[in-house]
Amino acid sequence: xxxxxxDPQKSETSGSPEQLGMVVSGTLTGGLDxxxxxxxxIEEIKVGQYVTITGERCRFLGMITDxxxxxxxxxxxxxxxxxxxxxxxxxxxxxxxxxIIHVTPMLVIGGEVSxxxxxxxxxxxxxxxxxxxxxxxxxxxxxxxxxEDERRFHVGNPLDMETKICLNMEEFIKRSNGVFGKxxxxxxxxxxxxxxxxxxxxxxxxLVFDMHNEYGWEGTSEGRGKVKxxxxxxxxRVAVFSLDEENSRRRGVTTDAIIKIGWxxxxxxxxxxxxxxxxxxxxxxxxxxxxxxxxxxxxxxxxVINFDRSKEEGKSLLExxxxxxxxxxNLKRGIxxxxxxxxxxxxxxxxxxxxxxxxxxxGNHVVVEFGRFNNIxxxxxxxNMLTRRIHDRxxxxxxRAIAENKPVSHPLVITIEEAHKFLDPGVADQTIFxxxxxxMRKYNVTLLVIDQRPSAIDPEVMSQIGTKLTCLLxxxxxxxxxxxxxxxxxxxxxxxxxxxxxxxxxxxxxxVPMPVVIKTREYGTPESYKAFGFRDSNELKTKVLEDKKDLxxxx
Amino acid sequence: xxxxxxxxxxxGGFLAECYELYSAPAFGSLVRSSTGNLDVFxxxxxxxxxxxxxxxxxxxxxxxxxxxxxxxxxxPQVAKxxxxxxxxLVVGYREQNVIKHCLPYHTVRIHGFVFQxxxxxxxxxxxxxxxxxxxxxxxxxxxRDELISACxxxxxxxxxxxxxxxxxxxxxxxxxxxxxxxRLNYLLRRIKP
Ligand SMILES: Nc1ncnc2c1ncn2[C@@H]1O[C@H](COP(=O)(O)OP(=O)(O)OP(=O)(O)O)[C@@H](O)[C@H]1O
Ligand SMILES: [Mg+2]
Numbered sequence: 113x114x115x116x117x118x119d120p121q122k123s124e125t126s127g128s129p130e131q132l133g134m135v136v137s138g139t140l141t142g143g144l145d146x147x148x149x150x151x152x153x154i155e156e157i158k159v160g161q162y163v164t165i166t167g168e169r170c171r172f173l174g175m176i177t178d179x180x181x182x183x184x185x186x187x188x189x190x191x192x193x194x195x196x197x198x199x200x201x202x203x204x205x206x207x208x209x210x211x212i213i214h215v216t217p218m219l220v221i222g223g224e225v226s227x228x229x230x231x232x233x234x235x236x237x238x239x240x241x242x243x244x245x246x247x248x249x250x251x252x253x254x255x256x257x258x259x260e261d262e263r264r265f266h267v268g269n270p271l272d273m274e275t276k277i278c279l280n281m282e283e284f285i286k287r288s289n290g291v292f293g294k295x296x297x298x299x300x301x302x303x304x305x306x307x308x309x310x311x312x313x314x315x316x317x318x319l320v321f322d323m324h325n326e327y328g329w330e331g332t333s334e335g336r337g338k339v340k341x342x343x344x345x346x347x348x349r350v351a352v353f354s355l356d357e358e359n360s361r362r363r364g365v366t367t368d369a370i371i372k373i374g375w376x377x378x379x380x381x382x383x384x385x386x387x388x389x390x391x392x393x394x395x396x397x398x399x400x401x402x403x404x405x406x407x408x409x410x411x412x413x414x415x416v417i418n419f420d421r422s423k424e425e426g427k428s429l430l431e432x433x434x435x436x437x438x439x440x441x442n443l444k445r446g447i448x449x450x451x452x453x454x455x456x457x458x459x460x461x462x463x464x465x466x467x468x469x470x471x472x473x474x475g476n477h478v479v480v481e482f483g484r485f486n487n488i489x490x491x492x493x494x495x496n497m498l499t500r501r502i503h504d505r506x507x508x509x510x511x512r513a514i515a516e517n518k519p520v521s522h523p524l525v526i527t528i529e530e531a532h533k534f535l536d537p538g539v540a541d542q543t544i545f546x547x548x549x550x551x552m553r554k555y556n557v558t559l560l561v562i563d564q565r566p567s568a569i570d571p572e573v574m575s576q577i578g579t580k581l582t583c584l585l586x587x588x589x590x591x592x593x594x595x596x597x598x599x600x601x602x603x604x605x606x607x608x609x610x611x612x613x614x615x616x617x618x619x620x621x622x623x624v625p626m627p628v629v630i631k632t633r634e635y636g637t638p639e640s641y642k643a644f645g646f647r648d649s650n651e652l653k654t655k656v657l658e659d660k661k662d663l664x665x666x667x
Numbered sequence: 668x669x670x671x672x673x674x675x676x677x678x679g680g681f682l683a684e685c686y687e688l689y690s691a692p693a694f695g696s697l698v699r700s701s702t703g704n705l706d707v708f709x710x711x712x713x714x715x716x717x718x719x720x721x722x723x724x725x726x727x728x729x730x731x732x733x734x735x736x737x738x739x740x741x742x743p744q745v746a747k748x749x750x751x752x753x754x755x756l757v758v759g760y761r762e763q764n765v766i767k768h769c770l771p772y773h774t775v776r777i778h779g780f781v782f783q784x785x786x787x788x789x790x791x792x793x794x795x796x797x798x799x800x801x802x803x804x805x806x807x808x809x810x811r812d813e814l815i816s817a818c819x820x821x822x823x824x825x826x827x828x829x830x831x832x833x834x835x836x837x838x839x840x841x842x843x844x845x846x847x848x849x850r851l852n853y854l855l856r857r858i859k860p
Pocket of ligand 1: 293294295296297298299300301302332333334335336564614615632633634635636
């Protein structure tokens with residue numbers, strides 16, 4: 113009789129699990145239908161929430177993936193009762209009409225011997241009729257995701273719960289991973305958290321190609337001004353390399369080095385990869401290789417740039433190489449676009465690759481800032497060039513370490529935004545990024561790809577991505593691309609397309625025992641920095657004073 | 668409160684005569700009698716006040732009287748010729764302090780006393796509402812749905828939380844009458860406070 117006058121406060125998940133309803137039908141493959149208790153308002157229920165179902169022998173953890181209205185009477189729709197009357201409404205709702213939630217069982221978390229001994233197990237059966245269904249308790253969630261420790265990093269909280277969802281960073285970096293979501297949904301914020309996690313718990317060095325200058329130094333938060341970058345939080349563990357010295361200086365960034373790229377360092381492949389961006393025709397691409405054969409890999413660019421068509425020898429060269437004039441002009445136009453980039457210089461002694469390697473080998477993160485040169489051509493050129501060379505180094509190091517039976521160095525994660533540019537089906541088998549994604553972590557290098565158009569990424573690369581963290585996606589093709597090959601795809605689709613427009617993400621794949629929707633951990637408040645272990649200068653000063661005092665006291 | 672005696676007993680109901688003329692319990696209220704071993708509960712469903720002798724109708728007497736009471740004062744024997752009887756539908760019984768909402772195996776006794784239930788007894792009986800199941804399918808002399816709504820309203824009067832009781836009764840009716848939408852809608856309107 114207590115379904116009257118439900119206290120609205122009660123429904124706010126205040127920690128203790130709430131009885132939601134009972135199982136009324138279902139299948140192992142299709143999920144369970146749960147009839148809601150009349151005291152629960154259907155509008156409190158959200159897809160993505162967790163429930164715990166107590167069967168006769170096992171306890172199941174499942175995710176709400178759909179919500180429906182049910183009605184018991186056959187002709188209720190035709191002669192609906194006068195529910196506008198509050199009294200009659202109160203009677204009808206929950207008796208003749210009721211809510212049904214559809215739950216996809218994810219794991220067995222108790223009951224079975226194996227689940228007790230070895231932790232959560234895959235679901236091989238379903239709970240019986242009328243098994244009670246409760247909102248999951250903090251303990252249930254902790255049992256599955258584990259608590260924050262030296263390997264697990266807190267990335268967010270499940271919907272409407274205080275519990276922390278932690279990612280095992282060591283597992284995480286064993287594969288390439290992806291952060292997806294349409295524009296403005298929180299990809300960058302989430303990726304920044306993951307970088308912090310890798311720094312603190314994953315023991316992985318990270319090379320970040322920071323197209324929009326958001327990771328190293330200050331990033332912006334819509335409506336809330338600036339947020340700190342990684343370098344500001346952990347100056348000794350993060351190096352910022354800039355391609356735009358002036359811009360970095362103006363923004364007050366403490367840079368560790370300025371990147372310059374010599375013409376001699378640009379290999380034909382580096383340009384061929386940019387063919388689409390630079391509008392290079394097929395024949396112009398061939399012309400690059402012809403130049404390279406003629407002048408060598410390190411001098412071809414200089415020769416294209418300095419080529420003077422008005423001179424007789426120039427003309428005869430093109431004739432000899434059998435390059436039509438129009439082709440050459442197409443090539444030249446493309447190259448000129450790059451030439452305008454000030455970091456591309458005829459010659460340089462700054463061995464950027466070597467310097468980046470030094471930081472990475474110490475297990476530190478390196479953020480490459482693009483300053484004002486955040487056009488896609490510059491970004492791709494630099495990311496490709498640096499990654500190719502650094503990957504080569506890692507390959508050598510790893511092979512040497514294996515041959516000499518020594519421990520391999522820190523794993524390396526390479527982070528790229530606008531990943532589809534590097535990984536679209538047309539170029540994915542040529543770019544270094546496609547190679548890294550496919551070779552798994554043979555050489556201890558994996559990717560963190562960040563993209564708003566996952567459907568533009570080569571499906572084969574997508575299938576190699578271990579853990580996917582995806583914020584809201586509303587394009588059908590993108591949703592499809594992200595979920596291809598994932599068990600329970602249709603149910604997750606419903607969840608994914610109903611995420612909040614920002615700061616919520618669905619995580620699934622290698623590093624999580626089951627799919628989970630999180631509210632991404634807050635980033636940008638002083639408390640949030642503190643929680644990462646950051647101390648501002650005032651605090652440090654008092655700490656030093658305290659330490660001194662302790663020293664005096666102990667004397 | 669003792670109000671009368673059983674004149675005719677059946678499994679589904681009984682007929683009782685009131686000790687006082689016109690003093691039958693209200694339509695839909697709960698009364699109690701006994702099989703000898705069990706207390707039997709019933710709902711008053713039809714009350715008739717008529718001549719004691721079947722087939723002999725009273726005659727009109729008041730042509731020269733000014734008030735209705737004067738008729739009885741001038742003809743004191745008239746009241747003796749009339750009686751008030753009511754029919755009650757059995758809705759449950761009590762055996763060793765446990766209330767069951769179903770029909771007992773035996774009927775109540777002829778000349779068994781009939782009591783109007785105390786408020787506390789009504790509350791105890793109506794803690795569960797399974798007896799409504801008997802009422803919604805009963806065959807009655809007065810309109811059945813009127814009886815159901817009267818019974819629910821009568822019972823609600825003695826509850827601690829009247830609204831809560833009415834909502835719960837409404838929910839029970841909803842479950843019982845899922846396939847009789849019009850009837851349900853009518854009943855819900857009738858029990859609305
Ligand atoms: N974890 C978080 N903590 C605090 N604010 C957040 C968080 N996640 C998202 N936001 C808010 O959402 C805004 C958009 O997030 P973000 O810049 O990460 O989106 P994005 O997906 O990278 O967008 P774009 O595609 O334009 O790069 C941020 O400016 C910030 O205000
Ligand atoms: Mg972004």
